[in-house]
Amino acid sequence: MMDDDPERLLALLQQDPATARQLVQAQLAERAASDPMMAMVLQMATSARASDTDEADQDHDERSQAGELRGELARAQDLLDDLAAALGACAACWGADEGCRACRGHGVPGWRIPDEAMFDAIVAPALRRRSRNHHAQGRNA
Numbered sequence: 001m002m003d004d005d006p007e008r009l010l011a012l013l014q015q016d017p018a019t020a021r022q023l024v025q026a027q028l029a030e031r032a033a034s035d036p037m038m039a040m041v042l043q044m045a046t047s048a049r050a051s052d053t054d055e056a057d058q059d060h061d062e063r064s065q066a067g068e069l070r071g072e073l074a075r076a077q078d079l080l081d082d083l084a085a086a087l088g089a090c091a092a093c094w095g096a097d098e099g100c101r102a103c104r105g106h107g108v109p110g111w112r113i114p115d116e117a118m119f120d121a122i123v124a125p126a127l128r129r130r131s132r133n134h135h136a137q138g139r140n141a
């Protein structure tokens with residue numbers, strides 16, 4: 001089961017940044033594995049970050065890594081929140097936790113009415129691309 005407690009993660013970040021990073025990546029990968037849309041958004045986020053790693057190479061002590069990771073985590077969390085709103089999913093658990101106080105495990109995408117502005121910003125462009133891709137495949141087949 002996923003551990004979505006940001007406080008606990010932040011505590012771990014301070015004690016053991018390397019383990020925390022692995023934990024965060026594992027969680028994101030787990031979500032991405034069951035959700036192609038999430039995989040796409042994560043890939044976008046990752047490649048956007050890859051472009052500014054050069055300057056980040058210099059002068060890396062544990063503290064700056066932890067701070068960087070905390071920022072990364074916050075950005076990933078914001079992204080997930082936006083995506084959950086766009087898809088009408090429970091931002092706390094995405095329907096994966098029967099004990100979730102917000103949705104009792106029903107919070108999969110479509111659980112609530114998707115936020116129109118978020119949907120237009122995040123999901124609609126992906127749907128357009130997806131449908132273009134399907135048409136292209138249809139022609140080639």
Ligand SMILES: [Zn+2]
Pocket residue numbers: 090091092093094095096097100101102103104105106107
């Ligand atoms: Zn939930």
